[in-house]
Amino acid sequence: MGLVGNDPRDVIIERFARHVSSGKARFFQQAGIDFIFGRREGVHVWELGGRRLINCHCNGGVFNLGHRNPRVVKALRDALEELDIGNHHLISEHRALLAERLASLCPGDLNRVVFGVGGGEAVDTAIKLARGYTGRPGIISAEGGYHGHTGFALAAGDPKYSDPFKPLPPAFYQVPFGDLAALEECMSDEIAGVIFETIPATLGMVIPPEDYFSGVRELCDRYGAVMIIDEVQAGLGRCGEVWGIDTFGVTPDILVTAKGLSGGIYPIAATVYSDRLNAFFDQNPFIHVSTFGGAEIGCRVALEVLDILEEEGFLENVRRMADVFRAGLRELRERHPGILAETRQRGLMMGLKMIGEACGPLMTLAGFRHGVLTIYANNDTSVSQLLPPLIIGQEEAETVLEALDAMLAEVEGALGHVR
Numbered sequence: 001m002g003l004v005g006n007d008p009r010d011v012i013i014e015r016f017a018r019h020v021s022s023g024k025a026r027f028f029q030q031a032g033i034d035f036i037f038g039r040r041e042g043v044h045v046w047e048l049g050g051r052r053l054i055n056c057h058c059n060g061g062v063f064n065l066g067h068r069n070p071r072v073v074k075a076l077r078d079a080l081e082e083l084d085i086g087n088h089h090l091i092s093e094h095r096a097l098l099a100e101r102l103a104s105l106c107p108g109d110l111n112r113v114v115f116g117v118g119g120g121e122a123v124d125t126a127i128k129l130a131r132g133y134t135g136r137p138g139i140i141s142a143e144g145g146y147h148g149h150t151g152f153a154l155a156a157g158d159p160k161y162s163d164p165f166k167p168l169p170p171a172f173y174q175v176p177f178g179d180l181a182a183l184e185e186c187m188s189d190e191i192a193g194v195i196f197e198t199i200p201a202t203l204g205m206v207i208p209p210e211d212y213f214s215g216v217r218e219l220c221d222r223y224g225a226v227m228i229i230d231e232v233q234a235g236l237g238r239c240g241e242v243w244g245i246d247t248f249g250v251t252p253d254i255l256v257t258a259k260g261l262s263g264g265i266y267p268i269a270a271t272v273y274s275d276r277l278n279a280f281f282d283q284n285p286f287i288h289v290s291t292f293g294g295a296e297i298g299c300r301v302a303l304e305v306l307d308i309l310e311e312e313g314f315l316e317n318v319r320r321m322a323d324v325f326r327a328g329l330r331e332l333r334e335r336h337p338g339i340l341a342e343t344r345q346r347g348l349m350m351g352l353k354m355i356g357e358a359c360g361p362l363m364t365l366a367g368f369r370h371g372v373l374t375i376y377a378n379n380d381t382s383v384s385q386l387l388p389p390l391i392i393g394q395e396e397a398e399t400v401l402e403a404l405d406a407m408l409a410e411v412e413g414a415l416g417h418v419r
């Protein structure tokens with residue numbers, strides 16, 4: 001049977017429902033979020049055949065440098081003139097260069113790298129290393145945190161994603177994020193590692209107390225556990241420094257980066273770890289491989305991403321735009337006290353906490369009408385995530401703030417009707 005209907009959108013949705021995910025197609029259609037990416041350029045994305053939006057979701061940081069950043073696209077084109085995936089078993093000039101560069105950007109002695117394809121895989125590697133190095137089983141993570149849908153990453157996440165796949169690997173524990181006393185209570189000499197996102201995005205951009213991570217560091221040292229920081233969303237400039245954890249002045253033992261390292265163009269992820277942990281992989285060099293992890297053309301793309309990140313003016317722009325948003329969010333709190341409960345911000349990692357669970361999805365819908373793509377936090381749908389591209393300019397930032405003002409008014413009005 002052929003595909004019916006004349007509207008190209010209907011044809012796409014029908015094909016997607018039939019061959020990719022019937023459940024997602026149904027959910028998005030019912031929620032009115034059946035937005036299909038069409039043209040994309042810089043900070044903008046166009047709905048297929050329709051509206052232009054400023055992308056303030058950015059796939060959690062994949063589009064930190066905007067869509068189709070010309071320099072990243074050129075790096076891929078140039079790499080394709082001479083390279084391909086490469087051979088993951090063998091010594092690689094390009095993986096070595098990218099690893100050296102990542103090491104130069106990381107704090108302390110984080111100077112060894114295992115490459116992967118995505119964030120979940122890189123988190124799995126981090127947990128493998130923590131268990132392999134310490135010879136202990138226990139892994140502690142945050143309630144409501146999110147590290148991916150792969151094996152160990154899934155086990156470190158919330159039961160709502162992992163329960164159907166039981167039995168899970170044993171000795172995974174969750175504690176409330178930001179609570180040092182709860183962490184201390186869970187610590188023992190059975191704990192291999194502790195993994196936290198610097199700012200848990202899926203939990204709603206929760207900013208921990210300023211001394212939280214130094215406390216986590218101290219507890220890990222005291223109990224001989226490995227401190228793993230998931231910078232898949234918070235890293236690569238998002239918080240105003242190269243790494244979110246830099247803004248807390250703390251050095252973890254393992255740092256995981258992914259999304260933004262791709263430049264939005266070629267998938268790549270990295271698990272960067274301390275020299276001290278190298279004994280494990282040194283003795284077991286073939287215990288972990290990934291065919292596409294650290295693909296050589298991807299290494300060239302990632303090097304260009306890091307060149308841009310390190311250029312003069314890049315982080316300054318993030319901090320300047322963070323100031324614009326800080327002032328704008330303060331004004332929004334004053335203008336919408338009935339709906340906006342709290343704003344959360346570290347650099348350009350921001351969240352709008354509203355008064356009820358329906359608010360995040362309603363804001364997403366209002367954003368479609370007002371030219372801003374925002375998506376709610378999955379583990380707290382009262383929060384709209386706000387992650388504009390890091391290359392955003394002042395005028396665009398002001399456009400986003402004006403749109404947010406109108407969106408909040410609209411959501412408040414909609415809530416008034418159902419009350």
Ligand SMILES: Cc1ncc(COP(=O)(O)O)c(C=O)c1O
Nearest residue numbers: 118119120146147148197232233
């Ligand atoms: C903080 C964090 N860690 C890990 C992941 C998993 O990354 P991936 O989807 O590339 O496996 C995500 C994905 O959203 C994430 O937000």
